[in-house]
Amino acid sequence: MGGIIWLASYPKSGNTWLRVFLHNLLLNTNEPASINNLNSLTIGSSNEYWLEKVTGRPVDSFTEKEVVALTPKIHRAFTRLRSDSVFVKTHNSMSKVHGVPLITPEYTAGAIYVLRNPLDTVISLAEHFGISLDDGIDMLNDKHSVISSDTTQTAEHLGSWSNHVMSWRAVNKSALHILRYEDMLYKPEKAFGGLAKFLGLSPPKFRLKKAINFSSFDTSRKQEQEKGFIEQSDKTDRFFRVGKAGQWKNILNDDQISRVIDANFDVMEEHGYLQNSKIGISRAG
Incomplete structure (x- = not known):
């Protein structure tokens, strides 16, 4: 039985990119690993399959409180999948519910946390969930933000972007690796x-470069265009949207930028996300 290495992030921050890279690095094939086979190596913590596997009952037969109460049993099931560590994707904050x-x-x-500028995150977030930019900002700034359960996923409890980041920062430093988008x-x-290196691996330089190339945005987008992507939202016609940084400078207006920064000032500043603001924004007040 192994332990869980969490692949954690706020939604639309690069978690899928991380998973695609790990697949290509560990499988080391001569062509890009299929983006539709990610769950074979990096499983999703909110996939309803695991709740049904552990209990033998369909998801809709449980209340939210009952689902949360079963969390430890589901996590134990993850650890029994392999004799050593297992990678598990999550968008949950490191918090308690009920x-x-x-x-x-x-x-x-341990945990690998993928961090992305919230000014860019909110743009991808809004498109993924089929909501306006202003509603996306409300979601990003909401300390009680939750992705509701649906027919395939159990609920994920996010909180605000800042609270999410800081909750995962509580992991023991030796067991936490922060990866900036x-x-x-x-x-x-x-x-x-x-x-x-954090994972205890020393791949030859050519193997590392190959995994990076095989997991590039363009490669994944091409796969999605040719074969689709099973994790694509039904609110949009694509999962791999742009794959760039700094889009917020041309997409968000000054008020929207202020709302994100004012609500997340301290954590953004700590991680270097206020150095290139296009307008002079400081703490509200």
Whole structure:
């Protein structure tokens, strides 16, 4: 039985990119790994399959409180999948709901947290959920934000962007690796090389470069265009949208930028996301 290495992030922050990279690095095939086979190596914590597997009952037969109460049993089931660590994707914050930890400590071996500028995150978030930018900002800033359950997924409890980031920062430093989306984009060998080192891996340089190339945005988007992507939202016609940083400068208006920054000032500043603001925004007041 192994422990869980959480692949954690706020939605639309690069978690899928991380998973695609891990598949290509670990499988080491001669062609890009299929984006529709990610669950074979990096499973999703909110997939209703696991609730049904553990209980033998359909998701709609449970209340939210009952689902949360079963969290430790589901996490234990994850650890029994492999003799060593298992990668599990989550958008949950590291918090408690109905007194139950959403991330079970005794089954946790470590975490990789993908961090992205919330000014860009909110643009992808709004398109993914089929909502306006202003509603996306409300979601990003809401301390009680939740992705509701549906026919395939159990609910995920996010909180605000800042609360989400800080909750995962509580993980023991030796067991936590923070991966910035912007570094994945502009400094891929350093970013992904650091990730490999955190996992105790020392891939040859050519293998690391191949995994980076095979998991590039253009490669994944091409796969989606040719074969579709099973994780695509029914609110949009594509999952892999643009794959760039800094779009907010041309898409968000000054009021929208202010709303994101004012609600997340401290955490954005700590992670270097206020250095290139196009307008002089400081703490509200």
